[in-house]
Amino acid sequence: MRSVNRVVSVFSMVWGCCLFLWATSLAYGSGVELTGSLPSTPSPDYFGTRPMGMGNAGVALADGPESLFLNPAGAWRRRKSYVLQGTFFFHPAADNRVFNVGIIDSKSNPMVAGGISYSYYVAPRNDDGKVRTVEGHIARLGVAAAFQETLVFGATLKYLYLNRPFFLPINTLTLDVGVTWQANNWLSLSVVGYNLIYNETGETPISMAVGFAIGYKMPLQLAVDWVMDFQSKGNGEVGHELRVGAEYTIANIVAIRVGYQLDQVRDFLGLNETERHIRHFISAGVGVKYAQFGAQVAFRQQLALNYESNNRQLAFSLQAFF
Numbered sequence: 001m002r003s004v005n006r007v008v009s010v011f012s013m014v015w016g017c018c019l020f021l022w023a024t025s026l027a028y029g030s031g032v033e034l035t036g037s038l039p040s041t042p043s044p045d046y047f048g049t050r051p052m053g054m055g056n057a058g059v060a061l062a063d064g065p066e067s068l069f070l071n072p073a074g075a076w077r078r079r080k081s082y083v084l085q086g087t088f089f090f091h092p093a094a095d096n097r098v099f100n101v102g103i104i105d106s107k108s109n110p111m112v113a114g115g116i117s118y119s120y121y122v123a124p125r126n127d128d129g130k131v132r133t134v135e136g137h138i139a140r141l142g143v144a145a146a147f148q149e150t151l152v153f154g155a156t157l158k159y160l161y162l163n164r165p166f167f168l169p170i171n172t173l174t175l176d177v178g179v180t181w182q183a184n185n186w187l188s189l190s191v192v193g194y195n196l197i198y199n200e201t202g203e204t205p206i207s208m209a210v211g212f213a214i215g216y217k218m219p220l221q222l223a224v225d226w227v228m229d230f231q232s233k234g235n236g237e238v239g240h241e242l243r244v245g246a247e248y249t250i251a252n253i254v255a256i257r258v259g260y261q262l263d264q265v266r267d268f269l270g271l272n273e274t275e276r277h278i279r280h281f282i283s284a285g286v287g288v289k290y291a292q293f294g295a296q297v298a299f300r301q302q303l304a305l306n307y308e309s310n311n312r313q314l315a316f317s318l319q320a321f322f
Contacts, residue, residue: 048100049087049317053285053298054245055259057223059211060180060188064319065102068117068140071178071192071211072154075104075113075144082107082322093310096123102140107322113144125165132165142176152180158195160204172199188213205231221247229265239265245283255287257298279308294319 048066051058059071065085067074082105089098102117121136137160144154155177162170178192194207211225222245229239245259261281285298295318302311 048085049285049296049298049315050247050255050257050287051245052300052313052315053257053259053283053287053296054223054247055243055261055281055283056300057211057225057243057245057259057261058213059178059192059209059223059225060190060213061211061216061221061223062190063104065104065115065117067104067144067154068102068115068142068156071180071190071209072142072156072176073144073152073178073180073190073192075115075142075154076106076146076152077180077182077216078104078106078113080107084320084322085317087315087317089313089315091313093312094123096121111145115142116140121162134162134164136160136162136170150182152182154178154180158204160201162203170201170203172201172204173197174199174204182216185216185218186214188216202232205229207231219249221249227265232265241265253288253290255285255289257283257285257287259283261300279304279311289319289321292321294321 047056047058047069050066051062051070058066062070062074063077064074064083067077082103084103085101087098087100087102089100090096098119098121100117100119102115104113104115106113117140119136119138119140121134121138123134125132125134139159140156142154142156144152146152155175158174158176160170160172160174164170174195174197176192176194177196178190180188180190182188190209190211190213192209192211194209195204196206198206207227207229209225209227211223213221213223215221223243224245225241225243227241227243229241233239241264242262243259244261245257247255247257249255259282261283263279263281264277280303281300282303283298283300285296287296288294296316298315300313302308304311
């Protein structure tokens with residue numbers, strides 16, 4: 001009973017801190033003049049704080065609740081522990097806010113690891129002087145299991161509801177499947193399929209990621225991901241992303257992260273198909289873990305000279321380990 005009360009107390013603290021940050025961000029603007037949408041996986045909005053600091057790379061490094069975004073097989077890698085995480089994401093230019101809370105359990109069952117998460121998205125939009133709000137919800141349920149401790153399989157079932165002005169609500173169910181081969185502490189290889197249950201909404205595009213990482217559980221970790229999006233660009237054209245990230249941990253307490261992302265898939269502020277082009281992003285982040293608690297912050301910036309220089313995101317998360 002004592003352990004249950006402890007989990008509830010920490011959960012309340014994480015929830016409260018993130019809600020405070022969310023409420024504080026309401027002071028920023030009233031939205032941009034476009035209908036907007038809820039970016040889903042694979043999207044920089046939902047990868048989590050650690051991946052954002054590493055250029056959204058980390059398919060072969062994913063563990064903890066962020067594995068429900070990047071690679072469901074990663075839930076197995078945080079062995080014999082409960083990890084609770086609350087995350088707040090903010091995009092100032094588009095006035096988008098995301099609040100997420102998730103937990104991974106790899107302690108209760110020695111054969112299977114599992115996790116759940118919930119994301120709430122809100123973005124006010126300005127239309128002819130009237131503020132209309134885009135709201136969305138994503139629930140995720142993930143499981144993972146290993147074969148001989150080196151080959152890990154995972155799946156995440158995702159439910160998405162999105163309410164948009166002038167459009168019918170989106171109400172859909174889809175599935176991510178991932179596999180990771182942990183060759184040794186030096187090398188990890190992963191393949192992930194996103195949104196494998198087909199639907200016509202552009203919020204859940206069928207995609208695939210291939211990633212490798214060097215230095216798992218070591219002070220210096222490097223990750224490279226290649227993502228292929230088979231739906232977002234339309235007309236049968238495949239969109240590509242390259243993500244490269246590094247993390248260096250000092251004294252098992254402070255983690256410094258940097259990353260780069262080349263994105264040929266998503267637009268910013270409603271660009272049409274003919275205006276889309278390759279975009280470059282840099283990112284940085286810091287994580288601190290002490291005893292059973294942790295905190296992370298990350299910043300991501302598009303490299304551009306025009307209005308696209310406003311395309312930046314900030315994420316903050318709190319963690320508890322049991």
